[in-house]
Amino acid sequence: MAMAFDVLAQPRSSADVDLLLDEVNASPFIGGWSRHELDHHLETESIRFVYEQEALAGVSAWIVFASGGWCELGPFFALDAFRGRGVGKLVIQIAVETNRDSKRSLYGVTKNPIVKAIFARHGLHETALMRLPLPVMTYLVRKMSPERIARNLRKLNADEHAAHFIALQEAHP
Secondary structure, three states, X not given: OOOOOEEEOOOOOHHHHHHHHHHHHHOOOOOOOOHHHHXXXXXXXXXXXXXXXXXXXXXXXXXEEOOOOEEEEEEEEEOHXXXXXXXXXXXXXXXXXXXXXXXXXXXXXXXXXXXXXXXXHOOOEXXXXXXXXXXXXXXXXXXXXXXXXXXXXXXXXXXXXXXXXXXXXXXXX
């Protein structure tokens, strides 16, 4: 029997936030996520928390950039206890649909083969880093910091290939 999920703009408790940050930062697929970054998503209303009954099951977040014409999808996360139950697909769908409804072009980057496949099913196509549109390249350069670079280097694995995906909206080439 499929369970219904509640999608909320705010976490139900601070313990949920602590649990989320612990699991996200242990993930080999996410470079890391700070409390400050999560708070920014809350302030900009660019995050959704997915619950099954009272238990946090996952999170969907995004960052709007380039004067609102583009959106970076993610991070997304399904907590370990909810993997294999459709939460991962749901959190990606939430970010994609929310931002498509706002007429934004979409950008995503991932090493996770499951996320790569879900992006493709949502119409995003893989593109080489050097072929990304200028607004995306500008955004990526601006968001680099010594802390972000160090976080990503700690999780670097030569066997994993980070793939960049985009989906253009007609109004935002």
